[in-house]
Amino acid sequence: MYQKDLFKDKVVLVTGGRSGIGYGIAEQMLKLGARLFICSRKAEPLEQAAEQLQQIGPCAWQACDIREATQVEDLAKAIASTYGQLDILVNNAGGQFPALAENISTNGWNAVINNNLNGTFFVSRQMAKQFFMPQKHGNIVNITANVMRGFPGMAHSAAARAGVENLTKTLACEWARFNIRVNAIAPGTIQSSGLDTYPPPIKQVLEGVKEENLMKRLGTVADIANAVCFLSSPLSAYISGITLQVDGMEHLHSNRMANFDLLRMLGGE
Ligand SMILES: NC(=O)c1ccc[n+]([C@@H]2O[C@H](COP(=O)([O-])OP(=O)(O)OC[C@H]3O[C@@H](n4cnc5c(N)ncnc54)[C@H](OP(=O)(O)O)[C@@H]3O)[C@@H](O)[C@H]2O)c1
Numbered sequence: 001m002y003q004k005d006l007f008k009d010k011v012v013l014v015t016g017g018r019s020g021i022g023y024g025i026a027e028q029m030l031k032l033g034a035r036l037f038i039c040s041r042k043a044e045p046l047e048q049a050a051e052q053l054q055q056i057g058p059c060a061w062q063a064c065d066i067r068e069a070t071q072v073e074d075l076a077k078a079i080a081s082t083y084g085q086l087d088i089l090v091n092n093a094g095g096q097f098p099a100l101a102e103n104i105s106t107n108g109w110n111a112v113i114n115n116n117l118n119g120t121f122f123v124s125r126q127m128a129k130q131f132f133m134p135q136k137h138g139n140i141v142n143i144t145a146n147v148m149r150g151f152p153g154m155a156h157s158a159a160a161r162a163g164v165e166n167l168t169k170t171l172a173c174e175w176a177r178f179n180i181r182v183n184a185i186a187p188g189t190i191q192s193s194g195l196d197t198y199p200p201p202i203k204q205v206l207e208g209v210k211e212e213n214l215m216k217r218l219g220t221v222a223d224i225a226n227a228v229c230f231l232s233s234p235l236s237a238y239i240s241g242i243t244l245q246v247d248g249m250e251h252l253h254s255n256r257m258a259n260f261d262l263l264r265m266l267g268g269e
Pocket of ligand 1: 015016017018019020021022039040041042064065066067092093094095096115119143144145146186187188189190191192193194195
């Protein structure tokens with residue numbers, strides 16, 4: 001659907017690019033002419049993913065935990081020595097676990113905030129300072145979640161994602177002077193490897209989500225990848241600081257209490 005050379009001469013970093021949505025974004029951008037760099041924590045599956053992606057185009061990789069600022073610095077050095085530039089950053093890495101708010105431990109809370117909020121900031125700050133600011137152009141797309149009406153059963157992730165959506169606005173304003181655009185995408189429920197990590201009862205709730213959706217389907221990885229390509233390309237040149245809902249209207253029409261009710265039931269309430 002996009003012009004084949006849309007990302008010709010562009011270097012793209014996709015965090016969490018070894019699986020699911022991140023892999024799909026990397027694949028789509030490679031098909032549109034970009035050179036890719038992917039990172040995530042586990043080296044072995046990351047290398048395997050990079051090898052698969054290399055069938056389409058150039059794809060380098062390095063293991064990096066986005067919560068560790070020093071590892072993020074090393075990642076930027078690796079990108080500089082591999083490609084000598086970075087044009088687009090997709091902050092996709094993240095994760096969470098379902099829990100009632102009162103049952104989230106301090107460690108559990110900190111882990112999710114670190115991953116989904118702090119990690120996004122560390123990577124954005126590093127790549128902006130090392131690449132985007134000196135070269136006077138750059139593009140950041142943050143992947144968040146459907147948190148507009150809260151996210152009962154995922155208080156930690158909802159707070160972190162809302163933080164990222166606000167960070168998106170602030171960074172967009174502060175960094176406009178460097179010709180850096182910053183936007184976010186809030187996916188609805190996307191049929192991807194991320195959903196495999198949830199226990200069977202939650203997967204049953206997801207079937208209900210599909211039925212309830214006004215388009216009668218879950219989102220696909222391609223739905224998100226296509227939106228990322230739009231926000232990363234000159235097609236959206238006058239758009240910065242927004243969060244684009246890519247969710248088949250889930251933010252307008254969905255039972256936000258379904259997960260929460262299930263967690264209460266499982267807890268014997
Ligand atoms: N699927 C959905 O319905 C949905 C909806 C809304 C939002 N999202 C969000 O969209 C993003 C992608 O989701 P997905 O469904 O594709 O899930 P996924 O397959 O679990 O992808 C998450 C990726 O992030 C990496 N990652 C996690 N923590 C990291 C860290 N600290 N440092 C570096 N890499 C890290 C993981 O690799 P390692 O484990 O090897 O680090 C993995 O490659 C996530 O942020 C997710 O929360 C998903």
